[in-house]
Amino acid sequence: MTIEDGKPTSSHSDAGDTSRGDERDQEKGDGIALPSHVAGSGTLDRLADTARDYAKAATAENTNKAYAADWKHFGRWCRIKGLDLLPPSPEMVGLYLADLAAPVGKAPAITVSTIERRLSGLAWHYQQRGFTLDRKNRHIVTVLAGIKRKHGKPPVQKEAILRDDILAMVATLPQDLRGLRDRAILLIGYAGGLRRSEIVSLDVHKDDTPDSGGWVDITDEGALLTLNAKTGWREVEIGRGSSNQTCPVHALEKWLHFARIDFGPLFVRTSRDGKTALPARLSDKHVVRLIKQTVLDAGIRSDLPEKRRLVLFSGHSLRAGLASSAEIDERYVQKHLGHASAEMTRKYQRRRDRFRVNLTKAAGL
Template sequence: MEQERQSENTEKSSSDPPNGPSVNDDSERDRPDGEALRLPSSMAGSGTLDRLVDTARDYARAAASDNTLKAYATDWTHFARWCRMKGAEPLPPSPELIGLYLADLASGSGPSPSQSASRPLSVSTIDRRLSGLAWNVAQRGFTLDRKNRHIATVLAGIKRKHARPPVQKEAILAEDILAMVATLPYDLRGLRDRAILLLGYAGGLRRSEIVSLDVHKDDTPDSGGWIEILEDGAVLTLNAKTGWREVEIGRGSSEQTCPVHALEQWLHFAKVDFGPVFTGVTRDGKRAQQTRLNDKHIARLIKACALKAGLRPDLPDAERVKLYSGHSLRAGLASSAEVDERYVQKQLGHASAEMTRRYQRRRDRFRVNLTKAAGL
């Protein structure tokens, strides 16, 4: 049996073209997310080794979040389609070709003469798409050198010509979050959404971190953390972008605005004692479901409550909606918490104080006056 497997592996390896692995869409080399992992052709397969290959593939898929993998898949689909329309092969990666692709994205020229021009992409989107291409190329067994002059100089020119200041989402400040939660009813759905807003604000949480919480450790395979409710507050253990971290959320000055009390109310009346903390609610609003809430619900909830609370009444509704997102909660905490900056940095899980300052919309910018310090 082992000899037969060896001969099969030899036949498969000999079918590859002489200049490198096949780039056919059906080949294992062309599959991302760990699918390309396989035994070397010189090794005989066995039940144990085959199971290890499957295990290794599972770990490879877990190297990035689902949202990141979806974005990378979209990046590769777009690039592969662009290559086909230009009569080029996406693999092996050609720095010259990728430089042309980046220029096409920045200029907004159409995919082909017969099609209308597409919208030029922002510099940040182009930079992120290049990262997605580099990841996809690596998953397929190749390397992409972003420092190659055909890529680096084109990208530098794009940034020099088209770069704009970053557009930041509006921060939801303390008075704003109070007005928003006041718009929510006290039914089951309202209790859940109130807990989401207050917990997300007080913890400076990302929307993915909110919905990934479980009641206990190891409740579900897709858990991103768990909660522990104590007398003085709650401790959230999160598997975030920067690794595992703990977020302490103290009790508020009143039950109406306390995030821990809101969380307790939701868990009690929804009868959630295992699995995901935040789940869907039946249409009649009388029973909590077992399905984990999607993180898109957080963004929709923030936008809807901001409108109902009348935030930024000087703008039309269409523009007001665009001002707010899940990051508005994190920016609100960073801008409202009047404590030492290092505590805010720890709560948000930032690796540097500079990143935290990007979230502070109304911090005292001239607390350190270098002009006077220089004698002027």
């Protein structure tokens, strides 16, 4: 199998102008506006646009997209039921959550985590419109608690990519320019414990591009990554490896040299023949496709059906792999991954000595 680079809906007449107008407003992303008593001007309108851009940047791009889809879905649901979006109604939201968990007809039920995400999306959009959705209201709290109790399942963790796995994966890549780039992506992502969005958002230097999520400084000792991550700015140190064949810093230098990249995005697209670097920054979806394809090509977890293997591995497999493979004090792994707590780091450790501290024996049993 080759992985290329490259919501149930119902038809119903619109119920009232309020829902339609509000959905048009959300499509504009217009949560920031001038006061009603202030006359617009070129300068003020420009500042309002700037404020909207900053407000949009307050949450990650993928979160913004998810919240926008959630609000659109909720607006469609309200129109079908003949309800208005505004003002917020906890009773109506409770009914919506129940419909998501146990839909009528052929529409599939969605997971509890997605239901919780949609509730967050609704609360966020109401807040942007000057309203407050009381998520602690009993009509929401009790319904959501019942959904969790009846439909909740333990979280499904992505498979960790361990040391031998990553070596087998990079060995499947060709020696052309695209292969050099993808090898650097896998090794830097693995050694840095990076999220897929962090990998592709890197620039060569500070302030190279407006959409930069950080930059890299390469020294004799290794590479220092300065990242604008989910929890704020942080530095990630990637030391040089014991062999050029597996060294992430050497792989990155080789990619930059042969791609002739000295400015702008660190990882860019290549031509179809894989021989020329193009200016466009890679999408984070490429990292997922790359991981899944090389997992298949390397024969990792070949004991499982192909579809199952594709589901098990994702961008988070790199972070989980580093957390599981690095046999050092846990606090160093926590700092490297940028986690606020050791408990979060432990969630990424698929392979660790869970019974190193035996409280049963410590209690005298």
